[in-house]
Amino acid sequence: MRVRIAVAVMAALLALYLVFAIRYGLVLLGVGTPVAIGLGVGMLVLPLLALGLTAAELVFAVRAEALGRRLEAEGGLPTEQLPLTASGRIERGAADEVFPTYRAAVEADPENWRPWFRLALAYDASGDRRRARWATRTAIRLSRARVE
Template identity: 55%
Template sequence: MTSKAGAILMAVLLALYVVLVGWRAVQFMATGEPVAVGIGLALIVLPVIAAWALWREILFGVRSQALMRRLEDEGGLELEIPVKPSGRPERSAADAAFPAFRDAAEAAPDSWRAWLRLGLAYDAAGDRRRARGAVRRAITLERAER
């Protein structure tokens, strides 16, 4: 299953969940009992938080993919990191190549291209948290550039 199909499936399941939990929340609040009303309010707030988090992730995915396509069209997407037969980058090669990407981002702190490539290098090295941070910075810089 592709990540796009997975995200769509999660969004559909979340929508179903919100509807069902929302209906249960209305039923709880209709009783008028203070504890039931509190439970009903909690049942409304939690799905809203979940929907916000899912929306944020989908938006991150859409924006990062748009930047990847743009960088690929410009010919700057190739990282020159060897990959295994499975398509995953070789971690040792990614670790060895990483300082060049970090130095490029430090040399051009306002370049979304450098930050996106740094995010891809972080991902290849297995550091997903920093990869997401670098890609978020690239998105912010690209939006400011427009």
């Protein structure tokens, strides 16, 4: 719940920023000098780019969360009880030990989103966030392409 509140606050702050940036961008365009016009265009384009990227991240998060809930409802989430560090994170060495199991499951059924999502969880537990996002995106793509 705390994450949702934080996302809502950040979205509200982004919306406020967009209002001011667009307003001042239009003011700068109205000045008419080449430098002001360039700055005005920048103040219009960059916030809209930020809005688009933020929207894409929110869509990714919603879809990934939906896949996680679906896999949990099916009883398909990983069941290993891995040791935790003092901070509450999974010990990387333990995560690395179970990782080959999830990679083999993906190799055995590469068109099924479930092994891909479990692989994403394994990447995340191992601390490889870039590959975790890649595997999650693959799982999302496969789940949307395959009606079950």
